[in-house]
Amino acid sequence: MSKAMSLYQFSRKVHKWSGLILSVVFMFVAVTGLLLVYMIPFGVADELRMGKEASPSQSIPMDEVVSIATSQGLPSVSSVEDIFRIEYRPSANVYQVRFNNSQSVQIDASTGKVLSTNPDYSTFLITLHDGSFFGNWYRYSLLTMAGLSLILLSFSGYYMVGFPLYKRLKARKKARDLEV
Template structure:
């Protein structure tokens, strides 16, 4: 009679464990790469540009109030007549302003920059290139009504960069404009990029 076949049972502890093959690690996505590049660039542009932004903001605020604050800009006087047929020629207005400012300074006032004629007030503002001086003259009588400095002109030169020369005006406007565009674009990307990265990352699969 044949002997019975003995079956050996292997416990679960003794069973060989399955070999786990690690999935290849993927590199960062393009969104993450651009986020890493954008952060230092945003910071490097933003920090030095803050000085120009503060200067432009503060001077712009002051210029917005120049017509309401006498310290910033002398108030407009009123002439004897608002009728143009009663007014004196502009060369007499200019001469009166130059003569009065020469007495006021005790020296030559320098060249005239421009004449700002105010028909609704009957006066002309004679503005000089040096010292930000303004002389208001009655258009009818050619009498000087006020002599004062225009702090608003100095503030405006700081606002547009022309205090360093006419060439610096275009340079400052270009740097400030391009810098603000870059900060707007990079700031929008730094806000939207992480959201996009989370959406593009596949969820982990259960094993």
């Protein structure tokens, strides 16, 4: 068997097995990504409320946002350590405080009034999607391998398509040269 043919055979095996094994990771990332895109229509996330119209310079200070958010009597929320992240949405003039336990508090950025304290599972989905739910071992090993494997799958796929085309073109050229 020629070197080109054995490389082609090897490319097919690598493509098949890495694709089969990593399709689980790719499927997981794709499903959680789709859920994130459609989280409001599916009822996974709380709709963004509108705060009182004001400029960002009139916003309440961050320590007050933390104090208001943690004093809402939400389950498993007692301190700043329970906060996953705080988002400021200037278009709505709202702070959205997301907690580790899938709770969310929306606060008017200029008045400090609580607009919503509904459950918000988008935090859970985000941590699943980016891998932080499973820890750094998942993010930096499995997702890195998945990304590198996607590159490998792309190149092996290009080779599997390109090699037969190259062989056909070469055979046609050889046939034309023989006719002349």
